[in-house]
Amino acid sequence: MASLNFLKNVGPGALVAAAFIGPGTVTVCTLAGANFGYTLLWALLFATIATIIFQEMSGRLGTIAQKGLGEALRESLQYSIWKWPLFALIAIALYGGNAAYEAGNLSGAALGVSAILDEPSDNVFTWTIIIIALIAALALWRGSYKQVERLLMALVLFMGVAFISTFIVSRPDLGAFMQGMFTPTIKDESLVTIVALIGTTVVPYNLFLHASAAKARWQGEADLPAARTDSIVSIGLGGLVAMFIVSTAAASLFSRGLGASSAADMAIQLEPLFGSFSKYLLGAGLFAAGLSSSLTAPLATAYAITEIINPNANIKEKIFRGVSLSVLLVGVVFALSGAKPINIIIGAQFANGLLLPIIAAFLLYTMNNKALLGKYTNGLVANTLGAIVFVVSVGLGVRLVLKSLSVM
Template sequence: MKISKHLNIGPAAMVAAAFIGPGTVVTASLAGARFGYALLWALLFAVIASVVLQEMAARLGVVTQRGLGENIRETFQQPLARFAAITLVASAILVGNAAYQGGNIAGASLGIRALAGNAGLPGWGFNPWAVVIALLAFVLLWSGSYRLIEKSLVALVGLMSLAFLATFAISRPDIGGFLQGLLVPRIPEGAALTVIALIGTTVVPYNLFLHSSSASQKWRDARELPLARGDLLFSIPLGGLISIAIVGTAAAAFFRHQLELQGAGDIAATMRPLFGDLATTLMGIGLFAAGISSALTAPLAAAYALCGILGLRPDLRSNAFRAIWVAVLVTGTGVAALELKPVKVIWFAQVANGLLLPVITAFLLWEMNTSRLGEYRNSPWQNLAGLLVLLVTVMLGGRSLMSAFGLL
């Protein structure tokens, strides 16, 4: 999608579509409902960190014409080191995708139900919307057309932007409290895991694989790096703005009115008496777009990452590539269709990804300093920014572990 001759939107919009899923809606909504605007700074940090890391991933893909998984496999030739690298990467991808995909499809279903006035099939113990959404995702992925998938995801990001930003405006947030939460870092009591979850829902390890692989397909020459960076600087901050708007909406709707929030479905239903039918409709549209976009990108990213790291051909039409995304999609569909409660699983995935992020960040930094990048290797300033992100994620990860085990 071309916004102008200077701005070519694509791979980074896919990344934004990936991290603005039901997991983001759940995590950001819970953060706003429980802590008001206090944790907005964590999302601002996450957006900056995401820009730093995704720029490296895109540069790696465009310059080497290979994804992060393929580059890691090429770097680690020694059998034991390669086995360790493959195990760590596969763990990060499988934990994230196994936990997310059911929530992605269930989240899209919640959006449809909100739009339909919670219409369902009582007594079935089965969610037919999950199958409909999964079939839609299946058709788009099976097409094997990168351009079709990219255009679909760009459109969904646009729809999400309109829905969630309009909902934020309707909720009439406290602008003073909003700005203070955005610019003054603090961690209220009991919020350490929520901080990790907010970072984990924005800087997702598998997005580094998705971005590097998709950028290598979109742009074939290092001279096109300015286009890749323009895409990045437009799409990632837009995705962050959506997350920030969701926190602000939940803070205005729940924290301000001292209402309890149990899950993503509650926010659409509770907005009706507070802000009217329009807010509920917009939230339903946003949830649907978030769910279907992530239901597309999670299997796609898993296939890119695992094919790359296992030395298989990362081709949209190859049997191995299709087998991986079909497995992820079918697993998620089963969880969502049987209505197994996804909120706790999604929460676990956010925390797990926040803890796994330092490992994948370290791999990326290693790759960005190898000789195969030539003049496009990281500069000292880029390495410093990457190391700062790595240090902060390690510190926050350590704090969350201590909190989880009752040591804080």
Template sequence: MKLTLPKIGPGALVAAAFIGPGTVTACTLAGANFGYALVWALLFATIATIILQDMSARLGAGAKLGLGEALMQNAKSPALKIASAILVFAALAIGNAAYEAGNLAGGALGIEAIFGEASPDRRIFILALAALAAGLLLHGKYKLLERILVMLVLIMSAAFLIAAIMVRPDFRALFNGLIPSIPEGGLLTAIALIGTTIVPYNLFLHAAAARERWHGENDVQSARTDTLVSIGLGGLVSILILTTAAATMFGSDLVVSNAADLARSIEPAFGEAAKYLVGTGLLAAGLTSSITAPMATAYVVTEIWPQNDESKRKTIFRATSLIVLATGVIFSVSGIKPISLILIAQTANGLLLPIIATFLLMVMNRKALLGQYANSLSSNIAGAIVLLVTLGLGLRGIARAFSIWP
């Protein structure tokens, strides 16, 4: 019997996107503050992400449509098209520009963790990462970007897997953490773990990338397998990070503020190798998100503002990517905290996720568009459950942005 490995592609881009410094930090804080108690939240978030991203993959590979393109096509009136475009642009373009600063700063923290006290000014690392990301976005074709991101995801996975093995986690406590329960003070952390995994812009990124990567009708199954394997791997990485933090930091007197503290915390017990592992993982997380956030925004802009001329489309794609990246650089090197933009992003994303999830469910039930790849009853039920959860998260995010709910 011949063993064939699954084709990995757009799903790895999604994994690369949601395992950014924010996710690494959220998982670190969850493990440090609550041990293994919130592992179930990551498991749920991973399953929910697979459900939604599978729909986006089928839309891109089966119907050959990006999600932004499908959104514009189904908005019948000009006013509705304009409103849809503004909502999507506010949530993705402005939001990703604000969060790009965190991606670059997070990658720089990973380098600092590796260099230790001998580390130079963080701004040097931020500029170097930004230059690398800009070079790839400007000159890298889709296949090259995909291969680089797949490689970075594998490096990140290996780094955190080895780190988790080194700290010898309590497997009994780990399995007990799969039973849903919220420890005292853990509600917001559970919401953060779910919210950093189910990301609205990834639905746009996945559909656009799947359309570009898969070219035949028979490739739809490959796209679905890629989604399951890649996002499942991404969820496993998140669990490994939480596990490492729980094994080394829970119950200690360490003050934890970010993921770089995880690298410093395990160095005394496990030597410099552990510090290098976690630092490398954090660096890879920052670099992958620094590339995918501008990519997702650029895909959406080119779908909302379509061009028949391929050279014009590429120009718009590259210009959008660089604007998002440059904004992130400005905020991260200047020390400015983009609080206003982040509040706008939280509000827009809180609105966008349930709306896009609803729209995605509607599109995926159009058999005239998708044929045999339209949603089954089980897919619709699973999607409806995820929609209800995302609606609750969206309302919670909006309320928190306006300080209605602490």
């Protein structure tokens, strides 16, 4: 496919990191730091390790088996009576989750423009979403946007460097930082934020995107070490940036008793280093991250669904484009629904957190298929770590559902 061309010159791990360091991550991490200080850093540490574990599996699948996750699932379950019900569950959950995620991406980018223009009006927000959607739609339709993707990744990387620098300048409480990272605490009022932090890092659609990207970039056993290094380094750095965002918000907002309800409030955490330029930096970063992520979410959905249904080659490209553009369109509708942008972003990450156990279960199933991966199936360590992540994510999701029903 032409839409796969841009992946060949980008490390799949770097692409995944760029996808999850989007406006949702910046927003959720800022709110986590502003509302709970350093106490939820453990959730990000868990989420980063979980992301590395699952993305390594996804990358291994694409590298060794030369298959996308959707394709592997279709072949693994081709003789099962549960095949179509399971495929329908995956497609619906992935489509709905990514549509919500897309709304968060677009809303985050619009928040960035509002911060730059210092103009929070509905007209600016609406037209920003429409313009970004048109740019994304053109890129998805043409299927080639390598230069745009590189530029956006560079801007997101610049934002990451800005937060690392601000982390140093803001002089965070290192004792509280270490305690928050290694001492898990779960309170009822922080549960939604915990699930959102996990959902914004361990992004389910990235498992499909990574396998397809690895399939295009790496070819077989000889490339496996490079694929693993790419995943560990890129995703590890992305997780570190997310932790720094939480910490700068804790040092600059929580410690001063300030909250964050808009992009202007979020920009306060950059003021120690960038002063009045902070809002422009945050605005540009949110816009770049939002546009970048608004492309990857529809792409991942299209890869997953076309791989699962395996349409005729003559119509495969049309279905691919149709699915990706429809995800973008539904995301636009959600983003323009009138809900508060930050609530949309939090809701999208929350949906991702609930979707994770479903996709993780199917990934673990696939990675234990010897007919597909031979000696590169999961070993005891990989299965144990994957099972731990699965159990924790299920436990958090169940607790949140019970809490919403006033059972807990």
